[in-house]
Amino acid sequence: GQNIDQPTEMTATEGAIVQINCTYQTSGFNGLFWYQQHAGEAPTFLSYNVLDGLEEKGRFSSFLSRSKGYSYLLLKELQMKDSASYLCAVRNTDKLIFGTGTRLQVFP
Amino acid sequence: GAVVSQHPSRVICKSGTSVKIECRSLDFQATTMFWYRQFPKQSLMLMATSNEGSKATYEQGVEKDKFLINHASLTLSTLTVTSAHPEDSSFYICSARYRRGGNTIYFGEGSWLTVV
Numbered sequence: 235g236q237n238i239d240q241p242t243e244m245t246a247t248e249g250a251i252v253q254i255n256c257t258y259q260t261s262g263f264n265g266l267f268w269y270q271q272h273a274g275e276a277p278t279f280l281s282y283n284v285l286d287g288l289e290e291k292g293r294f295s296s297f298l299s300r301s302k303g304y305s306y307l308l309l310k311e312l313q314m315k316d317s318a319s320y321l322c323a324v325r326n327t328d329k330l331i332f333g334t335g336t337r338l339q340v341f342p
Numbered sequence: 343g344a345v346v347s348q349h350p351s352r353v354i355c356k357s358g359t360s361v362k363i364e365c366r367s368l369d370f371q372a373t374t375m376f377w378y379r380q381f382p383k384q385s386l387m388l389m390a391t392s393n394e395g396s397k398a399t400y401e402q403g404v405e406k407d408k409f410l411i412n413h414a415s416l417t418l419s420t421l422t423v424t425s426a427h428p429e430d431s432s433f434y435i436c437s438a439r440y441r442r443g444g445n446t447i448y449f450g451e452g453s454w455l456t457v458v
Contacts, residue, residue: 267447276435276449277386321385328374328391328439330447335385 236260238333240322245339246312254307254336256322264325268296268307271319271335280307280320312340345369346438348450355457360424363453365436371416372438377409380433380452392419392436426457 237259246252258266265284269277283289283298283305295308307320317340322333347366355361365375373394378386390411391399398411410422419438423430434453440446 274433274452274454276452278449279447323386328376329388330376330386330437331388332378332386337383 236324236326236331238322238324238331240320240333240336242334243337243339245341246309248312248314248340248342250312251308251310252312252338254309254320254322254338256305256307256333258303258305258322258324258333260324260326260331262326263300264327266296266298266305267323267325267330268294268305269321269323271321273319277321309338314340314342316340345440346372346436346448346450348436348453350453351451352454353456355426355455357427357457358425360422361426361455362420362422363434363436363455365419365421365438365450367417367438367448370438370440372419372440373416375413375419375436375438376447377411377419377421378435378437380435382433386435389421394419423455426455428457431455431457 239257267282268280271277281296288297293310298305319335319337321335323330345368349364375392377389379389380386388401389404392411392413394413394416400406413419436450437447
């Protein structure tokens with residue numbers, strides 16, 4: 235079966251750092267995506283990992299360990315506008331299988 | 343600007359009627375498009391994979407006769423919700439892979455369907 239787990243909700247303070255974890259068990263693996271989604275809007279691409287290690291892109295970084303079936307999204311210098319849902323998605327051939335998403339609330 | 347366009351963005355229909363949602367790739371040919379459904383406060387659930395020139399591949403539990411998918415050209419896929427019921431009210435999103443074997447996947451803006 236396909237199983238992708240993320241925490242349901244997280245809260246953090248403006249300016250802080252937050253790490254959103256994602257664990258997965260899927261029948262196939264061709265990469266892992268992180269998307270940001272604001273309520274009522276389509277997801278927007280944040281990062282893509284296919285090899286183990288850390289990918290840094292500005293305030294956002296994403297890490298992947300294929301042997302552990304684990305990824306995390308690291309958000310630094312949090313801003314109020316970062317309040318959104320963050321979706322972890324595993325690519326299995328052509329399909330994207332989404333996790334349940336993590337709703338992040340950033341407080342002043 | 344958007345590279346995948348969805349239309350309509352919002353639609354209200356009566357129970358028992360059918361409604362069509364279009365997904366267009368702009369400036370690129372998409373041999374494969376994907377349709378997702380998202381209920382409030384839940385994640386995206388893949389409904390089906392739309393393949394240009396052939397039948398769509400549906401995920402387990404998705405009724406193919408209820409959710410008709412047509413991918414008649416390399417830039418257009420349509421999802422028709424037939425005999426809609428209030429429980430079909432949801433956010434429907436399509437996505438398209440930028441090029442064969444590529445990693446870039448673009449999402450449409452999404453379509454809110456409300457069945458009354």
